[in-house]
Amino acid sequence: MQFQNTRSFARKLDKNDKLSKYKKQFHFPKVNNKKVIYFTGNSLGLQPKTSQAFVNEVMEDWKNLGVEGHFYGEKPWWDYHERLAKPLAKVVGAKPEEVTVMNTLTVNLHLLMVSFYTPTKKKYKILCEEKAFPSDQYMLASQVRFHGFNPAEAIVEVKKREGEHFWRTEDILSKIDEIGDELALVLIGGVNYYNGQVFDMEAITKAGQSKGANVGWDLAHAVGNITLELNKWNVDFAAWCSYKYMNSGPGNVSGIYINEKYLGKKDIPRFEGWWGHSKERRFLMEHDFQPMTNAEAWHLSNPSILSLAPYLASLQMFEEVGMDVLTEKSKMLTSYLEFILNQVDKEVDATFEIITPGDRGCQLSVFLHGKGRSIFDYLMKNGVIIDWREPNVIRLAPVPFYCSFEDMYEFGQILKKGMTGQDKT
The missing domain is CATH 3.90.1150.10 (Aspartate Aminotransferase, domain 1)
Structure with a gap:
């Protein structure tokens, strides 16, 4: 045109x-x-x-029903988060069982690192982009130190070429080959916060996994902004915030994606809490953890309904369009x-x-x-x-x-x- x-x-x-x-x-x-x-x-x-009405609905149920709002509210709080899975799955190109909402972004990245960064003496390096968003940098460095490694040695940053303002996919793939069997994890922002560049997530995921590494994506600037096909690309995990392109409100709840190949596993490393326990047995107060068979197994506590309400309002618009x-x-x-x-x-x-x-x-x-x-x-x-x-x-x-x-x-x-x-x- x-x-x-x-x-x-x-x-x-x-x-x-x-x-x-x-x-x-x-x-x-x-x-x-x-x-x-x-x-x-x-x-x-x-x-x-529409957000105000969704929040008011929760406030009215709390006012009129008290604790009974968990089961008898207009949208019962007990399963409120489940209403977000289907529309959110369409936004990120996933199956509904692969996504859920909980916590905030960096909290979720830390929790996901428990499952997907399990370094050994030989295989311990993490690949990320140069000058990743500071919260990601802090998170990665603290995780590496927690496992007893030196961030200066364990974290490898892919740099932009001299005089250029963007990353070249071939440089990322070359760095993956260079690290080789020492590569434990690739974690990059799918859309760079500073220059707005969209990374070739499919190619990078395939390359990282070919070295036996897990590949995850921080999708804070990608979700609701670009086309995503997380399941098709075989991404191992991803997390994002909801308050940018998804219009859910300041500092609001985060979303996560866990590839279906990891679902239903009891032996996967994971921090666990009662909201990740089997829904049908949750109130039996059992001693042993029985994980949900979907991404909700990574839940810890019951979610904040007042945070979910405006997110659900926004997701209905995404569903319409x-x-x-x-x-x-x-x-x-x-x-x-x-x-x-x-x-x-x-x-x-x-x-x-x-x-x-x-x-x-x-x-x-x-x-x-x-x-x-x-x-x-x-x-x-x-x-x-x-x-x-x-x-x-x-x-x-x-x-x-x-x-x-x-x-x-x-x-x-x-x-x-x-x-x-x-x-x-």
Whole structure:
């Protein structure tokens, strides 16, 4: 399609957009008494208007039923989490029994490491990307130390090539071959938080497993953003947060994926708790642990229902739309934003550098040579909510559920005024 940098063209795209109606189903912050252009769904998604009703329902059951809400509520708390498995499985390309929701992201990664990082004296190394998200770095280092190894020796980082802003798949595969039989685990962010790059999860998973290593993925920036086929790719395990592209609320509950080949096993290393015990026998208070035959075997305590409620509200929207439609719009919207940025660059000689490669979801990371932080501040004051990352990068995530093509055009106009020193009118 031949894009145009005009409001009429953007409105034409919006008119033909299958998802345009969903923008009205979200609450937007306001700046200068006007709804913002929201580009930070890769950090915290907007609140769906249906979320409040789901939370209120739980509060009403608690008020009116007390402890009996566990079994007699509108949506009984006893099995509330089970309602999320089927729609979530569709989002991540899994079977319903392979997914569940519990805890928060780094907590779940630690729990999954118990099962999937079992190092030996020879086979102990972990492969990850250079400058992984800090919480992942801390988690990996602490796990390695816990097992008596030195992180400097046990953790191998794949670096970007000199002068490049992205990783090359061939370099990752080459590093896997280089580590060879010493490789115990591959754990990478499926979509990099900084530059928005989507890794070739299928190829990397196959390569890591060919060396006898387990392969897992931190999907915080991938779930609800890109097409995932975790079961088809034979991924061993994965975890993600729900508050970015999945719009479940700040710091909300995490999801996990456990490949079906590990389900129903009693002898797998695992930290265990009573909510992972057989559902039918849970209240018999038995001495010996009988694991659930699905991913729920990794549960410890009963889940937080007030956290699950807004997640369920959001998942119903994903169920209505489907990932194919979301990703179709995402690609078009992100491409139009890229076009707008390039047009502004030409008009004002802004020297932007888009560091996000072609393998991407709905994020563009833009290196601002020159004005940098002053442009970020200008955009924020003028109703464009974006994210700043050192040393001089803004992250823009045009989420297809609630961003429009006219938003992209309007952003370009505001950005151009900021670059030329004009005040916003």
